[in-house]
Amino acid sequence: MSNRPAETAARTVRDATGEPERPAPYREPRQARSAATLARVLRAAEEIAGSSGLEEMTITDVAAQAGVSVGTIYRRFQDKEQLIAALTERMLEQREEYMAERLRSAEPSLAGVVDAYAHALLQSFADSSRLFPELLRARGTTSLDRGTRTITEIHRLLLEAATPYTGQIRRSHPRTALDTVARAVLGACFHNSVRPDPATGEAARRQYADELSDMAIAYLLAPDRRPGTP
Numbered sequence: 001m002s003n004r005p006a007e008t009a010a011r012t013v014r015d016a017t018g019e020p021e022r023p024a025p026y027r028e029p030r031q032a033r034s035a036a037t038l039a040r041v042l043r044a045a046e047e048i049a050g051s052s053g054l055e056e057m058t059i060t061d062v063a064a065q066a067g068v069s070v071g072t073i074y075r076r077f078q079d080k081e082q083l084i085a086a087l088t089e090r091m092l093e094q095r096e097e098y099m100a101e102r103l104r105s106a107e108p109s110l111a112g113v114v115d116a117y118a119h120a121l122l123q124s125f126a127d128s129s130r131l132f133p134e135l136l137r138a139r140g141t142t143s144l145d146r147g148t149r150t151i152t153e154i155h156r157l158l159l160e161a162a163t164p165y166t167g168q169i170r171r172s173h174p175r176t177a178l179d180t181v182a183r184a185v186l187g188a189c190f191h192n193s194v195r196p197d198p199a200t201g202e203a204a205r206r207q208y209a210d211e212l213s214d215m216a217i218a219y220l221l222a223p224d225r226r227p228g229t230p
Helices: 002-018 032-052 059-066 070-076 078-102 110-127 131-136 146-168 174-194 202-220
Strands: none
Touching: 032 059, 032 070, 032 078, 032 131, 059 070, 059 078, 059 110, 078 110, 078 131, 078 146, 110 146, 110 174, 110 202, 174 202
């Protein structure tokens, strides 16, 4: 039975408020074969979007890259925006898991945690070149979009991993100092990924991450220059 009146009403509200339409959620496959096909499709979408950008990615190109028919993709996804939503969820979730694992295996010290954070974060951006920064940019209509949730989770992971070593921090407000470090390193990694001359290659990225970590540790171990700073 058609639900056109409800759809029309919802569209009228969106038009009146200026709220863009969000893609409907897609259904996760339950069968192993379907899951494998979906994984190929998302991997193909990631490869194409990573080299050409999300705007240039097409369903036809993704189907060809994944070795499936266009109809196979449309049976799973309503449109390109829904495919992007699924790709965003998959990629950002994987990066959260990667950051968590790297921080869990960090050397048990403040310097070890900050070093692991800087190196893992820079590698996360490098793994997907231009795509990871694109996915982190605001998408959708709510303030708590998927990219924002990933940034919040990465931030939380650093604070959690560094908590046992806050006694080593010489700033007046250790947690505020860690917040500053989390934001500064994330911002530097994001900037490196979008600048025209990024640090590329394993050696260059390692040096850049080392420098970010050294600056962060120097800040955390330095007493406040301005007494009474909140």
